[in-house]
Amino acid sequence: MTQKKKVLVVGSGIGGSTLAYTLQRAGIDAHCIDIKSCIPMTGSGINLMHNTLRALGSIGLAEQCMDSGFPFQAFKQHAASGQLLMTNPAPACCGIRRPELARILESAAEGVGAVLEKDLTVTDLTDRADQVEVTLSDGRQQSYDLVVAADGAYSKLRDRIFGPEHKVWFAGQSCWRFNAPRPNDVDAFCLWRSADGRRTVGAFPTSKETCYFFFLESSDKHLHLDKDQLHTLLFERLAAFSAPALRDSLAHVTSANQVIFRPFDINLVPPPWHRGRVVLLGDAAHSPTPQMTSGGGMAIEDAVVLTECLSQTASVPEALQSYSNRRFERVKTVWDASLQLCRYEQEPVPNPQRSAALLLQTYQYLGQPM
Numbered sequence: 001m002t003q004k005k006k007v008l009v010v011g012s013g014i015g016g017s018t019l020a021y022t023l024q025r026a027g028i029d030a031h032c033i034d035i036k037s038c039i040p041m042t043g044s045g046i047n048l049m050h051n052t053l054r055a056l057g058s059i060g061l062a063e064q065c066m067d068s069g070f071p072f073q074a075f076k077q078h079a080a081s082g083q084l085l086m087t088n089p090a091p092a093c094c095g096i097r098r099p100e101l102a103r104i105l106e107s108a109a110e111g112v113g114a115v116l117e118k119d120l121t122v123t124d125l126t127d128r129a130d131q132v133e134v135t136l137s138d139g140r141q142q143s144y145d146l147v148v149a150a151d152g153a154y155s156k157l158r159d160r161i162f163g164p165e166h167k168v169w170f171a172g173q174s175c176w177r178f179n180a181p182r183p184n185d186v187d188a189f190c191l192w193r194s195a196d197g198r199r200t201v202g203a204f205p206t207s208k209e210t211c212y213f214f215f216l217e218s219s220d221k222h223l224h225l226d227k228d229q230l231h232t233l234l235f236e237r238l239a240a241f242s243a244p245a246l247r248d249s250l251a252h253v254t255s256a257n258q259v260i261f262r263p264f265d266i267n268l269v270p271p272p273w274h275r276g277r278v279v280l281l282g283d284a285a286h287s288p289t290p291q292m293t294s295g296g297g298m299a300i301e302d303a304v305v306l307t308e309c310l311s312q313t314a315s316v317p318e319a320l321q322s323y324s325n326r327r328f329e330r331v332k333t334v335w336d337a338s339l340q341l342c343r344y345e346q347e348p349v350p351n352p353q354r355s356a357a358l359l360l361q362t363y364q365y366l367g368q369p370m
């Protein structure tokens, strides 16, 4: 009888908690740790694209997400005044609040017997070729068949194992986000464009009751902003938008801590995504700009594919090679398209038709099996 594999998943974000669930469900012991003490309750929303819903469906979790979130299938374009200019079909998507998605994924993992522990990280790690010996921050020493770095774009484990040359770099844009009660007409992926086409605000529903707004800002370098003034700075930037849905929603933003500001720090690690028995997953391997709303979806797909690879062979090195082979081209296609869209948005004269064509082409590509 072959011995049950034991995997340490570092990071219980979207990718890590999905992986803990899929591994344990496949009969592989998953121990998933996170440096944070709990699921952050302040998270914004996330769009689960058609391919993400399909991956979640393949592991029995799509329905829960659609029940808690808000499925939609249209893009709505508006003038800054709120006038609806055009409605186009979109692939079947679902908006959901990030804390709710985290709750679904973590409960599913714990439900099948994966061990999830918070307030914990890796302090030391030695790859002994057939096992990885790990010291955890609470002093415990454990051995694993595999360690997965699912610790996000700023992955410490990636820096340690792959070296500093794979660190993220700034893509020239940052995102402002806030949550609000859902106006009735925010029932799809909505965009409002300023008259000169230079500023766009977006929103989509995250449940029947809630939605989330975002605004992208271009800059040469990271912007250093007064964290206590984020709400005031956001109001200034959106002053030219008089759309009632947006103005009513902004009225709910009364303090800086309701606004999330984040630069687009990105990377794409070339294959293979493993060194010995340590492998990268999700943003640790490929943090994209969010134009394709697919980073979380790619992390979920990574988890499904890595579990399939580990289940199909007893050899961990073979499984890891096959995981990179199966994932890299698909992730690169979406990553490249996201960055291209981000660059188009930074051009002095935007060309929405060109962006829409690339978006559509990449949605079609994503529709293909992973």
Ligand SMILES: Cc1cc2nc3c(=O)[nH]c(=O)nc-3n(C[C@H](O)[C@H](O)[C@H](O)COP(=O)(O)OP(=O)(O)OC[C@H]3O[C@@H](n4cnc5c(N)ncnc54)[C@H](O)[C@@H]3O)c2cc1C
Residues within 6 Å of the ligand: 010, 011, 012, 013, 014, 015, 016, 033, 034, 035, 036, 045, 046, 047, 048, 049, 052, 120, 121, 122, 150, 151, 152, 153, 155, 156, 157, 175, 262, 281, 282, 283, 284, 287, 288, 290, 293, 294, 295, 296, 297, 298, 299
């Ligand atoms: C503005 C914006 C909008 C986006 N919109 C979408 C969208 O609509 N749809 C979509 O699919 N994607 C979207 N994304 C991308 C998506 O958020 C990420 O791709 C996704 O969160 C990656 O999941 P992950 O599990 O790899 O990393 P994360 O979600 O970042 O999780 C990493 C986890 O690791 C933990 N961690 C970090 N360091 C350590 C450590 N040293 N030890 C232990 N644990 C650690 C963290 O606490 C965290 O829980 C968006 C991103 C941005 C910036």
